[in-house]
Amino acid sequence: MTSTSLLSLTSIAQMGLFLGIASILFGWVEKKDKIVLAGQLAFLLLGILTLWILLTDQIALPDTPGIITKQVKVFAFFKGLAWFSLFNVVSLLLKFFKLRLHQYSLYLLLLFALMLFFMVYSIQQLPG
Numbered sequence: 001m002t003s004t005s006l007l008s009l010t011s012i013a014q015m016g017l018f019l020g021i022a023s024i025l026f027g028w029v030e031k032k033d034k035i036v037l038a039g040q041l042a043f044l045l046l047g048i049l050t051l052w053i054l055l056t057d058q059i060a061l062p063d064t065p066g067i068i069t070k071q072v073k074v075f076a077f078f079k080g081l082a083w084f085s086l087f088n089v090v091s092l093l094l095k096f097f098k099l100r101l102h103q104y105s106l107y108l109l110l111l112f113a114l115m116l117f118f119m120v121y122s123i124q125q126l127p128g
Contacts, residue, residue: 016046017117047085
């Protein structure tokens, strides 16, 4: 896979993370639950994109054992994004069943999203 297509995949994921984080924070400031829900739905769409990327082998891993390349880091990022999406589904289920743990799961979700956002930012800074 070329560096340009890796950059485009990671850029789409980064913008999806940014959209979700910004929506959740804006929803908290304005005290609008529907905007927070829109942020979580953005994370859900990002999870669907991630599953498509992982299941269709969009990232070609090189056969060099012991050497960590940019493709390996991008693959690890998308695996982390898949786990993040699973946690997002759990958080959405907590919201729909109106359990009080939803707010705490949303805090953890936002923290995990910020970690993934800066992880993809550091991957994008690596040379081709």
